[in-house]
Amino acid sequence: MTEAETKAAKQSKSQRAYQWIKERIANHQFTPGYRLVLGTIAAELGMSVVPVREAIRQLEAEGLVTFERNVGAHVAMLDEDRYSASMQALSLIEAAAVALAAPTLKPDDLRRAREVNDHMREILDPPLGFDPHAFTVLNQKFHAILYRACPNRRLIELIEAEWARLGNMRDSIFAFVPDRARESVREHDALLDLIERRAPAHEIEHAMRRHRAGTLQALLSHTHPDQPVRLPDL
Amino acid sequence: MTEAETKAAKQSKSQRAYQWIKERIANHQFTPGYRLVLGTIAAELGMSVVPVREAIRQLEAEGLVTFERNVGAHVAMLDEDRYSASMQALSLIEAAAVALAAPTLKPDDLRRAREVNDHMREILDPPLGFDPHAFTVLNQKFHAILYRACPNRRLIELIEAEWARLGNMRDSIFAFVPDRARESVREHDALLDLIERRAPAHEIEHAMRRHRAGTLQALLSHTHPDQPVRLPDL
DNA sequence: TGCGCGGGTATCGTATACGATTTCGGATAC
DNA sequence: GTATCCGAAATCGTATACGATACCCGCGCA
Incomplete structure (x- = not known):
């Protein structure tokens, strides 16, 4: 196991999800209004939805994502x-x-x-x-x-x-x-x-x-x- | 059921946890350095730990709480x-x-x-x-x-x-x-x-x-x- | 043809369960 | 008496499961 892998493994999944999503938003791979489906992201990252939800909550608090109860999360759209x-x-x-x-x-x-x-x-x-x-x-x-x-x-x-x-x-x-x-x-x-x-x-x-x-x-x-x-x- | 109760019921538990904790911090009921134990808070609010974790992640993003992997959350202490x-x-x-x-x-x-x-x-x-x-x-x-x-x-x-x-x-x-x-x-x-x-x-x-x-x-x-x-x- | 209405599906929200990690106290060796 | 190691208890991290909610679509009715 390389040093990088060790370090990555030490990170919580929720942190990985957080960075992963944030990166995509910065990249414009996820453009404003894009719907972030918990299950899909979780599957893509090989984890369950729980860490993904946490990541999205953090991003919401930073204003990068909007979250609506029982509806889902979207990349924030600034009018x-x-x-x-x-x-x-x-x-x-x-x-x-x-x-x-x-x-x-x-x-x-x-x-x-x-x-x-x-x-x-x-x-x-x-x-x-x-x-x-x-x-x-x-x-x-x-x-x-x-x-x-x-x-x-x-x-x-x-x-x-x-x-x-x-x-x-x-x-x-x-x-x-x-x-x-x-x-x-x-x-x-x-x-x-x-x-x-x-x-x-x-x-x-x-x-x-x-x-x-x-x-x-x-x-x-x-x-x-x-x-x-x-x-x-x- | 009163209007207030209806409204409260409509809120997600994670939101209630968020407000509850934030209030206590603002109140000084939870002073800087105070340890926020997930299970305890969850029990006190009559919910499971999952919503509480989400709430704490949001508070972390706002800088009101610090979070350390595998250790726990504390009310933020500013040097x-x-x-x-x-x-x-x-x-x-x-x-x-x-x-x-x-x-x-x-x-x-x-x-x-x-x-x-x-x-x-x-x-x-x-x-x-x-x-x-x-x-x-x-x-x-x-x-x-x-x-x-x-x-x-x-x-x-x-x-x-x-x-x-x-x-x-x-x-x-x-x-x-x-x-x-x-x-x-x-x-x-x-x-x-x-x-x-x-x-x-x-x-x-x-x-x-x-x-x-x-x-x-x-x-x-x-x-x-x-x-x-x-x-x-x- | 247009407009409700109902049911099915996708997705969310949260509880529960369990393995992983840290912490703490006590026993042991020096 | 002090330091060190080991094990139990506490707590965290995440998967899984299932009820709840919203959305979509097709059907019946006007």
């Missing part, structure tokens, strides 16, 4: 209002985290962030067409470098939980609004400049809020081209 | 660092929520908030000694009036989840540091003034952050009188 609210919450929390992280960021972190952002810039105009998924992955990486340096662990947890909640739709934005990608890269540069020159925390926080809000705004104006700006901003 | 981090997160999120809520607060809301705060001031110097618990209840009420008006529902959810997480220790602060209560009442007044005169959002947000941070600071200096200020503030 537009909820999505906007969640995105704004993420924006506010992440901005604070990055502002707190800024003074502790090492030159090496900044260098890595710049590398990622340069890579993002490079794939903006590729020979074979823009790849929104690749861009999104890099974008996430860029943000993570910044907020993960935050000394407040709880904020990091909250950011990542919210990030997971938004999961699905979040990724599609650069597919819908490729112009926003270009703008994002510029804003990333500006943000790194602010951090590098040790700008005051409130400036960094503000820049970060505007950056996230801009992305949300872009998505909203795309889905409702007729409606005016309506972000209740801070 | 000081975690507590500070969580409190700071609450401070940041609530400040944003109140800043967003401020423009929408009706004169009636403000009047109610003032009433609560006046009540808090009254019980600062009572004939029979200061009652920190009563003060805490009013304090919570005061804060809730403000942040509940926030148009962003998700922020409200996050605030209340964090509030529940902090639950236990949070309440004891005014018992430890009664002077902070006096200061709190003054800050509440100042905050209401800002809101009433429609101060810019960032001023309200800042005042709110300082208010919460001040309370945390008071608690920290109380538990470590020798140590200097060390709040990584925004």
Whole structure:
């Protein structure tokens, strides 16, 4: 038995189910609204329904899954209002985290962030067409470098939980609004400049809020081209 | 069968267990570190262990309970660092929520908030000694009036989840540091003034952050009188 | 043709049962 | 007297079983 197998065996089945389902949701193998049938999942994982139910309860508490008595579980579907609210919450929390992280960021972190952002810039105009998924992955990486340096662990947890909640739709934005990608890269540069020159925390926080809000705004104006700006901003 | 009973019967046992345990934690009937034995709770509630396990898993996901494989569940115990981090997160999120809520607060809301705060001031110097618990209840009420008006529902959810997480220790602060209560009442007044005169959002947000941070600071200096200020503030 | 109505099936909710793991106390050796 | 080991008791983890509920579909009736 390998080390990995030993470790896996040590994990409870309910934990395995939890991770398995969460992974599929993150992957988009289970898309919003998808029905999670206890028996089917249990069979697929070679376990009984009990651990699967527990896993689903946990996911429900995290907001990734909705659960209805005597009906079943579905991958959570965020309507537009909820999505906007969640995105704004993420924006506010992440901005604070990055502002707190800024003074502790090492030159090496900044260098890595710049590398990622340069890579993002490079794939903006590729020979074979823009790849929104690749861009999104890099974008996430860029943000993570910044907020993960935050000394407040709880904020990091909250950011990542919210990030997971938004999961699905979040990724599609650069597919819908490729112009926003270009703008994002510029804003990333500006943000790194602010951090590098040790700008005051409130400036960094503000820049970060505007950056996230801009992305949300872009998505909203795309889905409702007729409606005016309506972000209740801070 | 009464209406209430019908409704109760319609709820799943796992939901009842969830609420029952959560209530006890909020009550301090189950204090941090208290061991939650599945069988005992199940017997007390007249159900089997399965629903109780589910309930505990949900509470674990919310951070109110810790769970260790093959060992059992305990009411979550926050060490000081975690507590500070969580409190700071609450401070940041609530400040944003109140800043967003401020423009929408009706004169009636403000009047109610003032009433609560006046009540808090009254019980600062009572004939029979200061009652920190009563003060805490009013304090919570005061804060809730403000942040509940926030148009962003998700922020409200996050605030209340964090509030529940902090639950236990949070309440004891005014018992430890009664002077902070006096200061709190003054800050509440100042905050209401800002809101009433429609101060810019960032001023309200800042005042709110300082208010919460001040309370945390008071608690920290109380538990470590020798140590200097060390709040990584925004 | 359209609309209830009833029954069958899929799925959920929970109890019970039992093997697995940890914990704790006592016996034994030093 | 202290440390260590062993076994019993407590508790956890999960499978299985079965009643309860909701959903689907076809039938009868208007």
